[in-house]
Amino acid sequence: MVNDLSSYIRAVPGFPKPGIVFRDITTLLNNPAAFQSALEALHAPFKQNRIDKVVGIESRGFIFGALLANLLHAGFVPARKPGKLPATVLREDYELEYGHDAIEIHTGAIRAGEQILVHDDLLATGGTAAATCRLIERMHGTIVGVSFLIELSFLNGRDRLRPYAVHSVIRYDAENE
Amino acid sequence: MVNDLSSYIRAVPGFPKPGIVFRDITTLLNNPAAFQSALEALHAPFKQNRIDKVVGIESRGFIFGALLANLLHAGFVPARKPGKLPATVLREDYELEYGHDAIEIHTGAIRAGEQILVHDDLLATGGTAAATCRLIERMHGTIVGVSFLIELSFLNGRDRLRPYAVHSVIRYDAENE
Numbered sequence: 001m002v003n004d005l006s007s008y009i010r011a012v013p014g015f016p017k018p019g020i021v022f023r024d025i026t027t028l029l030n031n032p033a034a035f036q037s038a039l040e041a042l043h044a045p046f047k048q049n050r051i052d053k054v055v056g057i058e059s060r061g062f063i064f065g066a067l068l069a070n071l072l073h074a075g076f077v078p079a080r081k082p083g084k085l086p087a088t089v090l091r092e093d094y095e096l097e098y099g100h101d102a103i104e105i106h107t108g109a110i111r112a113g114e115q116i117l118v119h120d121d122l123l124a125t126g127g128t129a130a131a132t133c134r135l136i137e138r139m140h141g142t143i144v145g146v147s148f149l150i151e152l153s154f155l156n157g158r159d160r161l162r163p164y165a166v167h168s169v170i171r172y173d174a175e176n177e
Numbered sequence: 178m179v180n181d182l183s184s185y186i187r188a189v190p191g192f193p194k195p196g197i198v199f200r201d202i203t204t205l206l207n208n209p210a211a212f213q214s215a216l217e218a219l220h221a222p223f224k225q226n227r228i229d230k231v232v233g234i235e236s237r238g239f240i241f242g243a244l245l246a247n248l249l250h251a252g253f254v255p256a257r258k259p260g261k262l263p264a265t266v267l268r269e270d271y272e273l274e275y276g277h278d279a280i281e282i283h284t285g286a287i288r289a290g291e292q293i294l295v296h297d298d299l300l301a302t303g304g305t306a307a308a309t310c311r312l313i314e315r316m317h318g319t320i321v322g323v324s325f326l327i328e329l330s331f332l333n334g335r336d337r338l339r340p341y342a343v344h345s346v347i348r349y350d351a352e353n354e
Contacts (some may be wrong), residue, residue, distance in 0.1 A: 015263040022263040028282055029253040030230070032246075039247065053207070059236035063243040063253065064261055068218065070244055076206040078240075086192040086199045128295075 009058055009150065021175050023150050025060065025121055041065060041165045042119070043071050043170045049144050052114040053077050057132055058084070061120040064149060068119055077109045079132045090138060094131040103131045105139070106176040112140035123148040123168055125162070126157030133164060179214040183347045185326065198352050200327050202237065202298055216241060218346045219296070219324055220248050226321050229291035230254050234309055235261070240295040245296055254286045256309045267315060271308040274336060280308050282316070289317035300325040300345060302336030310341060328346070 002008070008028035015022040028034045036076040042064055056065020058080045069076035082091065082102050089104040110116065116136050121131055133143055143164050151157070151168035152176065158166050179185070192199040205211045219241055228249040233242020233258045246253035259268065259279050266281040287293060293313050297306055310320055320341050328334070328345035329337035331352065333342050 010264065012263040024256060024263050026262070026264075026286065029243075029246075029255070030286055032250050032252050035253060036247065036250075056240075059239060059257075062236060062239040063233075063255075066240040066245055067247055070213065073209050073213075075209050076240065078203060078206070078237075085203070086189040086201050087187065087203075090205060109203065109207055145284075172289075 002034045005034060005038055008034040009170060023122060025149060038149060038169060039067050042068060042149065042157050045167045046072065046117055046145055050115050051117045051144060053110055054117045054119055055132060056129055057120040057138060064121065065119040066119065077105060078101050079105050090135055092131040092135040094127045096127060103128060103135060105135050110136060110139040110141040114141045115144050116141040117144050118146045121149045123151040123157040125155050126160035130160045179211045182211060182215055185211040186347060200299060202326060214345060215326060216244050218324065219245060222250065222344045223294055223322055227292050227320060228294045230287055231294045231296055232256050232309060232313060234297040234305055242296040245294065254282060256280050256282050267312055269308040269312040271304045273304060278303060280312060282312050287313060287316040287318040291318045292321050293318040294321050295323045298326045300328040300334040302332050303337035307337045
């Protein structure tokens with residue numbers, strides 16, 4: 001069991017643009033003990049829940065999303081950027097600071113009444129996760145929780161995900177923490 | 178245990194372009210029993226090997242790649258398209274039918290002498306996987322095997338991956354099979 005998971009996250013200043021400190025999870029994934037501890041910490045809050053599907057958000061959300069689905073005996077559903085999923089999709093648009101983007105899920109990937117856990121590696125402003133949740137609710141899925149390895153709490157993404165149960169493992173209270 | 182895993186793969190004719198039949202794994206991932214059986218079939222050939230790192234190729238290769246790393250008590254290393262990894266990378270270019278592409282791995286993600294399993298969801302012409310293997314060898318890693326959920330054997334990608342141990346779970350002998 002690794003206690004200080006945040007020590008395995010690499011800070012990369014200036015990526016993808018000046019002023020941003022990128023929180024790189026690849027250094028955590030590289031270490032088997034830290035990787036396993038992070039998985040356990042992500043799994044723990046939802047262990048007692050019935051989860052039918054885990055929705056992982058492209059593309060780093062696929063990593064722990066697939067692992068959570070397997071541990072919870074659930075199916076895995078990828079939520080992807082437009083044009084990536086091959087069959088018929090449902091699409092949800094959302095606003096960015098400059099411009100807009102969209103997220104898609106295959107039609108039929110979620111059935112009415114299914115219990116859904118949403119996962120992404122990082123919660124920033126929460127726009128993508130909120131759009132993914134709206135998509136799931138349009139498919140009549142019930143969102144049990146929204147899970148992140150990292151939360152940039154100074155961006156207040158959690159407010160955008162009210163009233164869902166939001167869980168994060170590692171939190172940063174400032175860009176340069 | 179699901180026996181006929183191929184029945185969970187959806188054929189999508191005309192994606193991403195006319196004449197191509199896309200093999201969609203999301204229908205397999207959606208079913209917990211098929212998902213688990215596919216994972217077991219991918220894991221089985223490498224169970225007895227010491228694997229230090231599993232390299233998963235962007236982005237569908239992250240799904241089973243992360244699961245294999247966890248089962249094998251290995252670290253997980255993402256191999257990504259240019260510009261996606263935040264820190265210093267090693268890069269390998271390769272030819273496509275029309276044009277060229279490249280794949281990157283973080284410097285330091287693989288250490289000399291480490292035993293490496295490479296995973297992607299699908300083996301087509303093998304260009305990306307072969308470039309990933311070259312990258313790993315430039316980092317002095319030893320490739321134990323190259324693993325795919327699906328092999329399009331009519332594209333002869335396996336020839337490009339000689340002399341590695343190539344393993345696939347589901348094979349298609351023709352585009353329209």
